[in-house]
Amino acid sequence: GQNIDQPTEMTATEGAIVQINCTYQTSGFNGLFWYQQHAGEAPTFLSYNVLDGLEEKGRFSSFLSRSKGYSYLLLKELQMKDSASYLCAGMDSNYQLIWGAGTKLIIKP
Amino acid sequence: KAGVTQTPRYLIKTRGQQVTLSCSPISGHRSVSWYQQTPGQGLQFLFEYFSETQRNKGNFPGRFSGRQFSNSRSEMNVSTLELGDSALYLCASSLREGETDTQYFGPGTRLTVL
Numbered sequence: 001g002q003n004i005d006q007p008t009e010m011t012a013t014e015g016a017i018v019q020i021n022c023t024y025q026t027s028g029f030n031g032l033f034w035y036q037q038h039a040g041e042a043p044t045f046l047s048y049n050v051l052d053g054l055e056e057k058g059r060f061s062s063f064l065s066r067s068k069g070y071s072y073l074l075l076k077e078l079q080m081k082d083s084a085s086y087l088c089a090g091m092d093s094n095y096q097l098i099w100g101a102g103t104k105l106i107i108k109p
Numbered sequence: 110k111a112g113v114t115q116t117p118r119y120l121i122k123t124r125g126q127q128v129t130l131s132c133s134p135i136s137g138h139r140s141v142s143w144y145q146q147t148p149g150q151g152l153q154f155l156f157e158y159f160s161e162t163q164r165n166k167g168n169f170p171g172r173f174s175g176r177q178f179s180n181s182r183s184e185m186n187v188s189t190l191e192l193g194d195s196a197l198y199l200c201a202s203s204l205r206e207g208e209t210d211t212q213y214f215g216p217g218t219r220l221t222v223l
Contacts, residue, residue: 101149
């Protein structure tokens with residue numbers, strides 16, 4: 001079966017760094033997406049990885065290891081506005097997204 | 110450019126009723142996907158439409174159906190509502206010029222079934 005696993009909840013301190021992990025099992029693989037979703041709002045796109053390695057975009061970076069079925073989202077210099085749920089989604093051979101349940105990130109002052 | 114819009118934003122229905130939700134994609138986007146989101150379950154894929162044709166379908170009962178019009182607007186219908194259908198229903202649009210195009214989400218319709 002297809003499955004995406006990520007932690008349910010994480011807590012971090014303002015100004016610190018946090019890494020949100022995601023492991024995936026999909027039928028075929030056409031990339032890994034990360035989305036951010038603030039409470040009561042729509043998910044918004046953060047990153048897409050299809051090749052191994054690290055993609056950096058400002059304070060956010062995303063890493064992919066296809067051999068390990070593993071990705072992480074790294075958030076640096078955390079701000080209170082980063083409190084949100086972070087959704088990991090793998091794209092299978094039919095180009096369909098398989099979504100994780102999301103990781104709720106709580107930022108404390 | 111206007112984003113994805115969904116109507117209505119909130120709905121309260123009773124068991125056994127039916128409901129129709131509407132989604133207008135970003136101008137120029139031809140693909141619309143529908144998802145159900147419940148706490149702890151994440152996004153569950155319902156179906157995707159591209160150029161008025163259903164491309165993919167998730168594992169939902171036949172009570173859930175959809176369609177897409179020539180202007181790319183899409184509707185989804187849920188018949189014989191059950192309590193478990195209470196959820197946030199999100200639609201997302203993409204260009205689909207490339208298969209891995211980014212999906213852009215609408216604000217969702219929150220459906221409550223009493």
